[in-house]
Amino acid sequence: MRQRRNSGQIVLIAAFIIASLLLSAQLYILEVGRTLSETEPDSVNDFILSVQLGSRNVVTSSLGNVSNGGASGTLELNLEEWASLVEDQYLYGKSILDYTLRDAAPYSSGIWLGWGANGYGVSSSYSNFTHKLTGLEAEVDQSFVINITTTLLIASTNQKLGGDSRQVNVTISIQNEAEPALAEQITIYYRVSSSWLIPDEANGYILRDYGNGTYLGSFVADVPAESVEISTHILDYRDIYAQANVTSTEI
Amino acid sequence: MFDRKGQIRIIESFLAIAVVFSAVLVSMTFPSSPDLSKQNSLASMGAQALMKLDTDGTLGNLIIQQNWTSIKTALDILLPIGVSFNLTVYDELGQQVNPEVIQNSNLLGREAVSVQHLCATRSQTVQFFVVRLQLAWTG
Numbered sequence: 001m002r003q004r005r006n007s008g009q010i011v012l013i014a015a016f017i018i019a020s021l022l023l024s025a026q027l028y029i030l031e032v033g034r035t036l037s038e039t040e041p042d043s044v045n046d047f048i049l050s051v052q053l054g055s056r057n058v059v060t061s062s063l064g065n066v067s068n069g070g071a072s073g074t075l076e077l078n079l080e081e082w083a084s085l086v087e088d089q090y091l092y093g094k095s096i097l098d099y100t101l102r103d104a105a106p107y108s109s110g111i112w113l114g115w116g117a118n119g120y121g122v123s124s125s126y127s128n129f130t131h132k133l134t135g136l137e138a139e140v141d142q143s144f145v146i147n148i149t150t151t152l153l154i155a156s157t158n159q160k161l162g163g164d165s166r167q168v169n170v171t172i173s174i175q176n177e178a179e180p181a182l183a184e185q186i187t188i189y190y191r192v193s194s195s196w197l198i199p200d201e202a203n204g205y206i207l208r209d210y211g212n213g214t215y216l217g218s219f220v221a222d223v224p225a226e227s228v229e230i231s232t233h234i235l236d237y238r239d240i241y242a243q244a245n246v247t248s249t250e251i
Numbered sequence: 252m253f254d255r256k257g258q259i260r261i262i263e264s265f266l267a268i269a270v271v272f273s274a275v276l277v278s279m280t281f282p283s284s285p286d287l288s289k290q291n292s293l294a295s296m297g298a299q300a301l302m303k304l305d306t307d308g309t310l311g312n313l314i315i316q317q318n319w320t321s322i323k324t325a326l327d328i329l330l331p332i333g334v335s336f337n338l339t340v341y342d343e344l345g346q347q348v349n350p351e352v353i354q355n356s357n358l359l360g361r362e363a364v365s366v367q368h369l370c371a372t373r374s375q376t377v378q379f380f381v382v383r384l385q386l387a388w389t390g
Contacts, residue, residue: 019274026278043366044300053276053302057311059372065375078377085343089369164352238308241377249282 028050043092044138048131049203051086051097052144055129058082059110064239066111074112075125076101085114086131091199093135102126119245121123121152121232150240156230156248159191164224168248170217172232184235188217190248191229197221224251293334297386299368300329308373312379314340314348315372323353328382335361335389341381348380360389 062075072075083097101110112124125148133140160167170188174181184209189196199205199219208216221228228248235241304310304325313322326336337354341347364384370380 011263011267012270015270019270022274022278026281031283043294043298046295046302046366049302050298053305054369054371055312057308057373058377060308061371061373061377064373065377068375081343081377082371082379084367089367089381091367114265133371135321139304158304238373 003148007009036093036156038223044127044133044140045093046144047090048133048140051088051095051131054082054086054131055079055097055099055127055144056146056148059125059127060148060238060240062113063123063150064241065112065146066125066242067123068239072109072111079127086143090135092135096132098130098132100128102128114244115243117245117247119154119156119244119246121154121242122149123240123242124149145182147177148238148240149175149177150181150236150238150242151178152232152234152242152244154230154244154246156228156246157251158228158248159251161220164223166223166250168221168223168228168230168247170230170232172215172217172234174213174234175213176236176237176238182213183215183238184207184237184239186217188219189231189233190219190221190223191225191231192221196231279334288335293386293388294364294366296330297336297364297384298332300326300333300364301368301370301382302340303329304372305368309352310382311372311374311380313372314370314382315374319349319351319353323355326353327355330386333389334338337381337385339385343379343381345381358385358387361389363387365388372378 059075059080062078065074066072079099080113083099086097087095090229103109106112106114107124110127112122112123112126114120127146129144129146131140131142131144151174154170156168156170158168159210161167165214168190173185187198189198199221203219203221205217205219210216227250230248231245233241233243233244275322298333301310309325310322322338326338333340334356335356335358337358339347339353340349363386366384366386368382368384370382
């Protein structure tokens with residue numbers, strides 16, 4: 001009699017145990033899922049890439065500013081502000097962005113503006129970065145270099161047409177980080193005695209764009225001397241300014 | 252007397268079944284854990300779209316120009332069909348910059364992920380923005 005009563009209770013107890021096992025298993029699966037979703041390892045990679053991209057934009061903009069006549073300390077000021085933002089906006093731990101501006105010649109405070117008379121002009125910026133991330137998700141110590149360089153190469157020849165009149169051709173080649181690049185603006189100057197003049201329609205000025213970073217400027221100028229001094233000023237699509245001078249030789 | 256004992260056993264068995272069945276029912280009402288791979292891929296897609304837009308400085312320039320329509324159009328193109336988004340732009344001080352909503356559809360009631368992107372403009376005077384993109388699958 002007593003044994004029969006117990007067997008009925010055992011069925012109920014077993015049912016309760018099964019039910020609690022079911023519920024706890026379900027809760028465990030849910031909890032594990034939540035923990036994993038909080039980790040989001042992809043967000044760390046995306047943040048690192050976003051910081052590298054932003055650093056590149058800061059260096060590019062600063063070079064644009066300095067090459068257009070801005071203060072030489074612009075790069076350092078901008079990077080200081082950027083590093084502070086990178087530190088503040090990381091939500092999963094500590095983020096520190098360190099930077100060193102290249103000071104070895106020809107760079108000074110991370111900037112080199114070399115606008116020579118040999119047909120070569122360069123506007124460049126060079127900085128080393130270290131990005132350290134510490135937190136629950138990851139420990140990352142990443143070093144990278146950002147070198148933004150706009151190079152301008154010009155060559156010129158001229159041909160005597162009659163009297164002092166000369167046909168002048170100027171070949172202009174523009175590169176961004178050693179890759180052909182397009183210009184937003186090109187201005188050619190030629191020198192007559194002590195004045196720099198800009199050729200226009202009256203000079204039959206034509207600028208041909210070959211689409212591969214090479215341009216050919218042609219014009220007719222009245223210059224008594226055999227050699228014509230040429231200066232070319234460009235602004236690339238990143239708003240970085242460069243200039244180069246060359247002496248046009250008669251052919 | 253014997254019949255009553257049998258009835259009690261049947262009742263006990265039904266009770267046991269009811270207990271197990273109710274446990275199954277209760278466990279079914281728990282919110283399902285988010286599909287992590289789907290959510291992570293959505294977040295990654297959002298981050299990649301913002302980086303793509305920022306590679307040549309386009310994102311920063313559009314923010315400076317306050318051209319919110321073009322930002323929305325660009326995200327419509329960069330993100331796959333079936334993804335809803337809502338973008339908010341903040342300045343360095345955390346003040347919202349965009350006065351109008353930049354979204355393709357409402358995210359209310361959807362399981363959304365949030366992506367944050369730091370944007371430095373490519374202009375001679377650098378400006379910094381924090382861009383927050385919320386995304387959800389529409390399906």
